[in-house]
Amino acid sequence: MSDFRLKTPVAFIIFKRPHTTERVFEAIRQAKPPKLFVIADGPREDRADESEKCKATRAIIDRVDWECEVIKNYSEVNIGCAKRLPSGLDWVFNQVEEAIVLEDDCLPHSTFFQFCETLLERYRYDQRICTIIGQNVQLGRKRTDYSYYFSIYNRCWGWATWRRAWQNFDFDMKLWPEIKESRFLDDILIDSKSVKFWQQIFQDTYDGRINTVWDYQWTFNCWLQNQLSIVPNNNLISNIGFGNNATHTKHTKGRFVKTYANMPTEPISFPLKHPPYIIRDLKSDRFMQKTFFEYGNLLTTIKSVIKKRIMKTESKT
Structure with a gap:
């Protein structure tokens, strides 16, 4: 690892959490990317303290002390996570051909950068691959003897x-009605329970009932191209952002948080041991569907129902 020198640009998405931003920034600082794109949303008008938190978070970027071109895309008004990140990445990929993407609560192991750069180069022109992810949620289960495997899911x-x-990437998912009508999800997901789950997710996203995310659209558009994600056999990312200050990972208790918040990372060895084939690992995907997506979505649904009942009760009093 000591001989590795990162050449790939890093896109860093920040908002209002200086405590997590500082930790991720330090990991980026150790990797010393030659080019750092910083995407920041603006404060919400109805949050009195958010302006100062955004300023404190952005001030961390001014600490860059290595040879690096820092390119900033700071919004002075709040666009919202769903639109801010895709618009920021549009801006990044208008300038570079490839990039490593980190949000302000995704703390990478130091080997994550070399893992990404190696595979960005290896699969640069391979249209079968859409993304390289650092998170492994197989909970210690090693599916192959290679350094990584292939999945239909991206994170x-x-x-x-x-x-x-x-x-x-198409934020509006314009092809969803056709895909739904043609029942193509049956071909992609195979089992009926997964089809039902993702059909509801995509319909709610298309209809605007889920309006705080962009990654469901990203998954949908990768599936449209019949593309796979690369997943390391070791977990290289720890989400340190669970809590009340988070946009999506607000849960602070329960099995899901205990399992996926602050997951330990471990190094991946180099040179990588590349699989000699590009085939989806169905067993891994089924495990992830059941333990990560379906369970996590169940918690969100329960929380939403409880919140609505509380609001309904309060309106009667």
């Missing part, structure tokens, strides 16, 4: 991609 907790893949 945004530390990842990398190319302009050639990102250019397919």
Whole structure:
């Protein structure tokens, strides 16, 4: 690892959490990317203290002390996570062909950067691959003897991609009605329970009932191209952002948080042991669908129902 010198640009998404931003920034600082794109949303008008938190978070970027071109895309008004991140990545990929992407609560292991850069180069022109992710949620289960495997699922907790893949991103999911009518999810997901789950997710996203995310659209558009994600056999990312200050990972208790918050990372060895084939690991995907997506979505649904009942009760009093 000592001989590795990162050449790939890093896109760093920040907002209002200086405590997590500082830790991720330090990991980036150790990797010393030659080019750092910083994407920041603006404070919300109805949050009195948010302006100062945004300023404190942005001030961390001014600490860059290595040879690096820092390019900032700071919004002075709040656009919202769903639109801010895709618009920021559009800006990044208008300037570079590939990038490593980290949000302000995704703390990478030091080997994450070399893992991404090695595979960005290896699969640069391979249209079968859409993204390289750093998070492994197999909970210690090793599916192959190789350094990584292939999945239909992508995750945004530390990842990398190319302009050639990102250019397919369509926030509005214009093709969803056709895909739904043609029942193509049956061909992609195979089992009926997973089809039902993702059909509801995509319909709610398309209809605007889920309006705080962008990664469901990213998954949908990768599936449209029949593309796979690369997943390391070791977990390289720890999400340190669970809590009340988070946008999506607000849960602070329960099995999901205990399992996925602050997951330990471990180094991946180099040179990488590349699989001699590009085939989806169905067993891994089924495990992830059941333990990560379905369970996590159940918690969100329960929380939403409880919140609505509380609001309904309060309105009657």
